[in-house]
Ligand SMILES: CC(=O)SCCNC(=O)CCNC(=O)[C@H](O)C(C)(C)COP(=O)(O)OP(=O)(O)OC[C@H]1O[C@@H](n2cnc3c(N)ncnc32)[C@H](O)[C@@H]1OP(=O)(O)O
């Protein structure tokens with residue numbers, strides 16, 4: 001082996017300590033089917049922001065915040081919402097009572113409440129939901145993994161199973177006769193529990209609860225602390241999917257956390273492996289590194305052409321509400337919602353996006369399909385920001401990494417000015433000098449100021465005192481050059497040519513290479529902008545002229561060139 005490429009040495013990190021973290025368990029070998037599957041429809045989504053998200057906040061939500069978050073979720077279209085841990089706090093209990101006593105919860109929304117396997121807490125939980133007209137899910141949980149059994153709960157496999165089954169019986173006794181109530185069980189830390197044991201416990205719970213297709217039981221299998229690659233979780237879920245008793249009477253649910261940063265991948269692979277329901281938090285709040293991010297999951301489906309069944313069409317309003325309720329800011333790079341996720345600073349990306357957007361609008365015009373319904377092919381933007389209620393203002397931003405395409409895009413977008421390619425190159429060089437010097441981003445306004453400084457400086461030495469031209473191309477011009485006034489007449493040539501001829505008579509020869517017309521702004525208030533390339537001894541240069549009249553803008557550009 002070439003040692004040049006083999007320089008990595010063992011670090012001082014004590015990684016060996018984690019080889020057997022939490023007594024990692026083996027997953028039975030399966031003839032796995034999930035790698036070949038595709039997600040073709042949205043799973044059932046269950047936001048747990050008001051419970052798992054809330055329990056992770058330094059300042060848990062007050063009643064007003066809980067209510068606002070709940071209204072946001074129902075407005076977005078969530079149909080099953082975990083609203084709290086009513087036996088744990090009075091705020092949570094009162095919120096459930098609020099749902100019982102008001103019509104805050106739309107009829108088609110199922111209310112989920114969470115409880116440990118302790119009789120007093122189960123009874124309090126059931127008490128909290130009495131009188132709710134909506135469907136209700138009572139969600140019972142107990143940790144099942146070896147370290148939790150021995151270190152936290154002080155049970156062996158058999159006695160822990162008995163504790164869970166006794167909790168399941170308590171739930172059935174307290175709420176079994178309520179017709180609108182269904183049950184959910186979570187073997188907390190499922191992903192670190194021996195598969196045979198967790199299967200045995202789950203089957204015993206569904207038996208006690210008499211799971212049936214008409215009253216299915218939710219089995220929710222959490223990756224409470226994410227410690228393995230997502231394929232391991234997928235294998236664990238597929239094992240349960242294939243081996244659970246009463247499978248047609250079970251809704252298989254997952255609840256990934258994000259300790260390794262792969263919560264989203266875990267959820268997606270779990271759905272491929274047979275999960276039908278996903279619990280998580282909008283934008284991924286939750287214990288430690290958070291619960292799986294339901295917004296990313298939903299929008300990943302959207303980005304693959306699958307309807308997520310949840311409305312993200314005003315993502316910034318959703319974000320503002322979530323930030324207000326959680327008192328935690330969403331990161332600028334957060335998928336789909338961060339401030340910078342639809343922005344390109346780098347030149348080649350900007351160039352590709354600019355071309356992609358132009359192609360998109362041209363195709364819309366050609367086909368007659370509205371731009372917001374047309375198939376999306378814009379490079380570097382996986383989805384159209386407009387789907388999320390965003391405009392294109394933030395798509396391209398300019399700094400020292402940017403190129404001519406992005407600069408031209410900003411001027412075109414903000415000022416309606418179309419720059420010819422050679423002027424784009426010239427101007428980009430000037431912008432680059434500026435951004436390299438300052439190290440900062442430049443806004444469209446600042447770009448326009450740079451443009452004015454570079455190309456729209458009036459020529460103090462020359463004044464056009466009089467300019468008269470008639471329809472038969474007869475032009476009379478009075479020029480004042482360096483204080484000397486002189487009148488000349490020109491016949492048979494256009495006005496621009498006439499002016500260059502007059503300037504030539506003053507010894508101010510202008511050799512025009514190209515002249516372009518564009519405008520600043522649009523509509524009645526717009527101004528004409530003439531962009532002029534002219535030859536000098538050291539090569540070609542650019543200048544410009546602006547005025548309400550196209551002719552005056554062109555004359556100014558010629559005078560500036562002189
Ligand atoms: C992965 C998750 O998200 S799980 C949910 C975690 N959420 C929360 O803890 C938020 C709300 N919790 C609380 O308000 C409190 O912890 C309460 C009211 C539930 C219990 O409070 P306390 O009675 O003071 O107990 P405390 O929290 O100190 O300890 C938990 C006790 O419950 C036991 N326990 C923990 N989980 C469970 C469970 N699922 N089922 C039964 N017992 C449990 C523990 O072994 C411990 O018992 P011990 O006191 O005999 O050692």
Ligand SMILES: CC(C)C(=O)C(=O)O
Pocket residue numbers: 052141142186187188189220222223224255257
């Ligand atoms: C108990 C379950 C649902 C949970 O919150 C977790 O494991 O994180």
